[in-house]
Amino acid sequence: MKRALERHLNILDFTLASLLRRKAKNFSLLAVYLLVVFMLASLQFFVTALKREAAIILSDTPDLIVQRLSAGRQDLVPVGYAEEIARIRGVTQVRPRLWGYYYDALNGANYTVIASDDPMVAPSRAAVGAGVAKTRNLAVGDLVPLTSYDKTPLMVEIGSIFPHSSDLIAADMIILTPEDFKLLFNFPKGQATDLAVSVRNPKELSTVAAKIADRFPDSRPILKSEIQRTYQSIFDWRGGMTLIILASALLSFIIFAWDRATGLSAEERKEIGILKSIGWETSDVLLLKFWEGTVISLTAFLLGVVLAYGHVFFLSAPLFAQALKGWSVIYPRFQLVPVVDAYQLAVLFFLTVIPYTTATVVPCWRAATTDPDAAMRS
Amino acid sequence: MIELSDITKTFNTGKQNQFTAVDNVTLAIEPQQITVFKGPSGSGKTSLLSIIGCMARPTSGRIFLHGVAAALPFRNDGGETVEITSLPERFLNEIRRSTFGFIFQQFNLVRGITVLENVMLPAYPTGEGRADFRARAENLLEQFNIARLAGQRSELLSGGEMQRVAIARALINNPSIIIADEPTAHLDSKLSHEFMEIVARLKGEGKTVLIASHDPVVFDSPHIDSVVEMRDGAVVSSRSSR
Amino acid sequence: MRRSLQYLLLTGAVLALFLSLPLHARYEQRHAGTVLKQLRDLHVTDLCLVTEARYTRHLALADRHAPFQEHPLALEHFPSGSLILPNISRGAAP
Numbered sequence: 001m002k003r004a005l006e007r008h009l010n011i012l013d014f015t016l017a018s019l020l021r022r023k024a025k026n027f028s029l030l031a032v033y034l035l036v037v038f039m040l041a042s043l044q045f046f047v048t049a050l051k052r053e054a055a056i057i058l059s060d061t062p063d064l065i066v067q068r069l070s071a072g073r074q075d076l077v078p079v080g081y082a083e084e085i086a087r088i089r090g091v092t093q094v095r096p097r098l099w100g101y102y103y104d105a106l107n108g109a110n111y112t113v114i115a116s117d118d119p120m121v122a123p124s125r126a127a128v129g130a131g132v133a134k135t136r137n138l139a140v141g142d143l144v145p146l147t148s149y150d151k152t153p154l155m156v157e158i159g160s161i162f163p164h165s166s167d168l169i170a171a172d173m174i175i176l177t178p179e180d181f182k183l184l185f186n187f188p189k190g191q192a193t194d195l196a197v198s199v200r201n202p203k204e205l206s207t208v209a210a211k212i213a214d215r216f217p218d219s220r221p222i223l224k225s226e227i228q229r230t231y232q233s234i235f236d237w238r239g240g241m242t243l244i245i246l247a248s249a250l251l252s253f254i255i256f257a258w259d260r261a262t263g264l265s266a267e268e269r270k271e272i273g274i275l276k277s278i279g280w281e282t283s284d285v286l287l288l289k290f291w292e293g294t295v296i297s298l299t300a301f302l303l304g305v306v307l308a309y310g311h312v313f314f315l316s317a318p319l320f321a322q323a324l325k326g327w328s329v330i331y332p333r334f335q336l337v338p339v340v341d342a343y344q345l346a347v348l349f350f351l352t353v354i355p356y357t358t359a360t361v362v363p364c365w366r367a368a369t370t371d372p373d374a375a376m377r378s
Numbered sequence: 379m380i381e382l383s384d385i386t387k388t389f390n391t392g393k394q395n396q397f398t399a400v401d402n403v404t405l406a407i408e409p410q411q412i413t414v415f416k417g418p419s420g421s422g423k424t425s426l427l428s429i430i431g432c433m434a435r436p437t438s439g440r441i442f443l444h445g446v447a448a449a450l451p452f453r454n455d456g457g458e459t460v461e462i463t464s465l466p467e468r469f470l471n472e473i474r475r476s477t478f479g480f481i482f483q484q485f486n487l488v489r490g491i492t493v494l495e496n497v498m499l500p501a502y503p504t505g506e507g508r509a510d511f512r513a514r515a516e517n518l519l520e521q522f523n524i525a526r527l528a529g530q531r532s533e534l535l536s537g538g539e540m541q542r543v544a545i546a547r548a549l550i551n552n553p554s555i556i557i558a559d560e561p562t563a564h565l566d567s568k569l570s571h572e573f574m575e576i577v578a579r580l581k582g583e584g585k586t587v588l589i590a591s592h593d594p595v596v597f598d599s600p601h602i603d604s605v606v607e608m609r610d611g612a613v614v615s616s617r618s619s620r
Numbered sequence: 621m622r623r624s625l626q627y628l629l630l631t632g633a634v635l636a637l638f639l640s641l642p643l644h645a646r647y648e649q650r651h652a653g654t655v656l657k658q659l660r661d662l663h664v665t666d667l668c669l670v671t672e673a674r675y676t677r678h679l680a681l682a683d684r685h686a687p688f689q690e691h692p693l694a695l696e697h698f699p700s701g702s703l704i705l706p707n708i709s710r711g712a713a714p
Contacts, residue, residue, distance in 0.1 A: 003505030010502035012624035014495070021490035054667055060660045065681065074681075097663075101674045110671050112678070120658050127658075131668070165653050171668040172677060194681070196663055227665055227680040234679065267489075274486045275499070277433065278547065279475035281468075284503040295627065302634040309641050313648075328672035337652040338645035372474070373428035508622060 011284065015291040029257075030296055036253045037304025037352055038311070039319075044344050045312040046320055049336035051235045053168050058228050062095075062196035063205055065222045066212055074220075076191040081216060085197060088211050090204040096192030098181050102146065102174065107135050109329035113174045115181035123177055125159035131171030131330035133161045146174075149186040156180065164333050171332035197221075250351075258359055269367050276372040285368035286361055293360030297353040305345065313338040380407040380430060380555070380586070385439035387425050387611075399425040400436070401611035407588065409445060409554075411603035412581050415590040422611035423590035424559050430588065431557045432474040436463055443477070475504060479548030481558040485540045487532040487547075494519065494528040497546045504551065511550060518546040522576070538569045545576060555586045562593045570595040577601065 019026050066085065068077040082094040098115035111132055120127045128138065138144060138158050145153035162170040181187060199208050209221040272285055280288075311317060316334045325331050387400040400422045407413050407430075415423040428434045430441065444459045462473060479500075487496050494515055501511035519525045522542040527535065532543065541561070548556055558577075562570040570593065577587055578601035589596055597605050607614045621629075665680040675682030 005505075006507055007503055007505035009622070009624045010505070010508060012627065013508070013622055014491075014499070014502055016623040016627055017491050017495055018488075050667070050669075056655065057664065057667060060655075060663055061665045061680075062663050065665065067681065095663075101677075110674055110677065112668075112674075114662055114664075116658075116662060118658050118661060129668070131671075162656065162659065166656055166659055168667050168669075169655065169659050169662075169664055172671045173668075175662075222680065230680055231667075271488055274488055277480060277482065277486060278500040279471070279478075279551070280500075280503050281471045287503075299631065299634070302631065302638050306634060306637050306641070313645075325670070328670050328676075330668075330671045332668050338641075338648050340642040340645045342642070371434055373425075373431075373433035 007284075008287070011287050012291050012295075015288055015295060018288075019292065019295060026296065030300055032253060032256070033296060033300035033352075033356075034304045034307075036250055037300050037348070038308050039249065040348055040352075041305045041308035041345075042311050042317065042319065044341070044348065045308055045338070046317050046334075046336070047235050048339045048341050048344065049312065051231075052339050053336065054231045054235065055228075057169055058224070058231060061224050061227055063199045063202065063224050064197035064209060064212075065227075066195040066197060066216075067220045067222065068194075068216070068218055069220050070218065076188065076193065077195055077219075079190050079192055081219070082192070082195050084215065085195065085212055088208055088215075090199050090201060090208050091197055092200050093198040095196045097194050097196050098178055098187065099193050100181075100185055100187075102184075104136070104329075105147070107329055109135055110172065111174050111330075112172050113176060113181065113184070115178040116175050117178065118175075120160055121175050121177050121180075122159065123179060124156050126156040126180070127160045127162065127173075127175040128158055129162050129170040129173040129330075130164045130167055131332055132174060133158070135330055146184055148184045154180070154184050165335060167332035167335070172330045254355070257356055264363050264367055268364075272364065272367045273370065276368070276370065279372075282368045286364065289361045289364045289368075290357060293357035294353075297356040301349060301353050305348070309338070309340075312336065379409050379444040381442040381444065382406070382426075382430070383440045383442070385426070385429060385436045385441065387422075387429060387434070388437045391437070398611050400429065403439075403611075403613055405606065405613060405616065407586070408603065409586045410581065410584050412577060412587040412589065412601055414597045414602050414605045415588065415608055416592060416597045416605050417608035417614075418592060421608040423608055425611075426608070427557050427559055427588060427590050431478045431480060431555075432462060432470045439463070443473075475500065475551060477553055477555055479551065479553035479556045481544050481548045481556065481561050483560040483563050485544040485564075487535075487540060487543060489533045490531060492528065493524065493530050493532055493535070493543050496532050496543055497550055499550075500547060501550050514552075515546070515550055518549055522546055537565055538572070541565060541569065541573060542576075545573075549580075553585070555588065556580060558587070558589045558591075560591055560593075561589065562591060562596055567595060571599075574599045574601055 066077065066081065068075050068081070077096070079096050082096050085091060086094045100113050102111040102113045103109075104111060109132075126144075132138070136144065138161070140158050140161055142158045143155050144158060145155055148154045156176065162173070176184065182189070197208070197212075199205050205223055205225075209223060212219055212221050275285055275288075276282075311319065313336060316336070321331065321334075382403055382405040385400055385403045385405075386398065388396060388398045390396045403422075403426060415426065417423055425434070429436050441462050442459050443462055460473070462470065465473070488499065494512075497515040497518060498508075498511055501515075504511075516525065516528065519528055522545065524539055524542050524546070527539060527543075532540070535543065548558075556577075562573055565573060574596065577589070581587055581601065589602075591597060596602070604616065604618045606616045666678045668677060670676045
């Protein structure tokens with residue numbers, strides 16, 4: 001037991017010494033490797049955490065949202081629809097929702113304006129998200145002129161600002177009373193943006209939706225499950241541009257690593273011959289190569305994942321911010337709650353560490369099984 | 379004592395280019411002596427040495443090692459004598475590692491790592507504690523007056539220094555038999571004489587030394603005990619120089 | 621200290637860090653602030669991830685035509701446009 005351990009340590013000693021011989025080459029390899037793992041793991045952490053946030057937020061989503069389509073485009077829903085929908089069996093509540101977009105010509109940002117009866121807003125008193133407050137440099141108590149439909153300013157006071165912790169929901173929100181909302185947009189009476197429908201039994205959802213679609217042929221019911229599915233497909237880490245870009249990076253790395261690991265140079269071949277001739281067994285040489293692959297790939301994997309964790313959850317993913325920001329003016333601060341998905345990390349491990357180590361060991365097999373006297377004959 | 383009986387080594391058996399490197403050699407090599415295998419290149423010296431050193435197996439014939447059983451890693455029913463050609467690969471390797479030390483014509487040092495590491499290299503896979511063989515390696519470097527080079531990278535050494543490092547490496551596992559293949563081929567006369575001095579000292583320490591060489595400095599050296607002359611794979615003459 | 625031990629020690633330290641990630645994550649999850657009740661009551665359907673166009677803010681409710689409303693040539697907005705499929709509703713929809 002102790003001898004076996006000593007043998008490992010001894011051979012590891014030699015592995016490290018021999019890796020240090022080609023410092024520049026091996027450190028650059030490690031750096032590239034690290035970068036690939038770091039990017040993949042960052043993406044993974046980012047997406048998994050976003051999925052969790054989405055799941056939490058979407059759990060509050062209404063069971064059913066009813067939109068109205070007019071000439072193939074979304075249109076306002078008459079509140080009269082709500083009363084009729086409420087009479088459908090199984091429906092517990094129908095709430096007309098008022099919401100829309102406000103384009104701020106001052107800075108080019110799009111805000112989401114929502115009407116609410118909550119006491120946090122009062123006539124001429126609004127609650128805004130931290131993103132809005134930041135772009136317009138607002139503090140509680142400030143008076144803001146909102147440009148209404150006829151270009152006359154509507155003065156509202158900032159009653160409260162949501163903390164950064166709720167940025168993922170509220171960064172771009174302005175919440176007004178329904179009266180102010182109607183005043184701002186000249187919103188027609190008796191209309192709503194859409195209807196939020198609650199259903200007692202989730203199993204009846206699709207029946208209720210079919211009934212609504214049947215009774216109002218111009219309506220479009222959207223199920224909670226559809227919304228969740230949309231988000232699942234958006235966040236699914238296998239889908240999406242970022243992964244495709246990363247996949248090409250990964251591919252080029254694999255080619256590079258394959259080339260490096262498999263291309264047994266004449267020097268390495270000679271070295272294996274020497275080791276064999278001075279009494280190393282085939283298994284010793286393969287152990288050496290195994291450690292050579294492991295030292296690089298395991299270090300890159302562990303460090304890459306740890307750095308990615310820090311990058312996403314402590315530094316709020318500054319590298320992805322650039323890609324996600326696009327031309328948006330308001331960008332929420334991603335204080336994501338960390339999530340670690342063991343399965344995905346295992347996949348990453350098997351995609352990076354195992355192939356690299358294998359690619360290092362396998363090509364040496366032939367060289368390692370040569371007769372020990374080859375070095376003597378040359 | 380090493381006893382060879384009807385050793386034959388044939389390469390490319392059954393093919394057009396079949397040739398016999400070692401042809402029916404029967405020989406007894408005395409322990410704790412210097413034996414030189416002399417002959418032109420291609421006479422089968424190297425092949426014979428690699429067979430004795432458990433690096434290659436003979437096509438036919440048997441080799442007996444007497445008096446090495448103590449160093450063996452396994453139980454041996456034949457007492458102090460082992461017949462090595464019939465042993466499985468694993469045991470052969472163990473014997474090679476514990477019983478033989480090799481010095482090569484090209485020295486075969488590993489480039490890029492230090493002299494000390496080069497010397498310790500054969501001990502790595504044995505599973506011995508590093509501190510133990512490190513002390514032994516330092517001791518050997520001291521013995522050969524190259525302790526100051528311990529941290530030096532091996533490719534920066536001069537020919538004579540390389541030679542000594544190679545010898546030190548051959549001795550790290552305390553072998554009882556040293557095998558040297560054309561050790562003076564790349565040395566000038568002064569260094570060749572020095573090499574023979576070192577070899578003589580090893581003999582004095584109780585090592586058996588086998589040298590393949592066609593260098594007169596080696597086979598005319600006063601330190602050697604017997605010369606085996608070979609030609610075309612066969613032993614032409616075997617005489618004691620005493 | 622010998623190199624192999626240095627390496628193993630270093631790797632062990634990183635491994636310990638690596639293994640502590642799930643623990644840290646669990647701790648953070650347990651202590652994460654809950655969403656403000658006022659905001660929950662709004663029953664929002666979408667996360668505020670990207671805000672450059674209204675359909676990228678409200679993915680769930682944007683219709684198929686929405687991407688063409690900004691500009692006739694602006695088929696997509698990178699990167700949100702490339703990640704997001706228009707919400708395809710059930711057969712009941714027109």
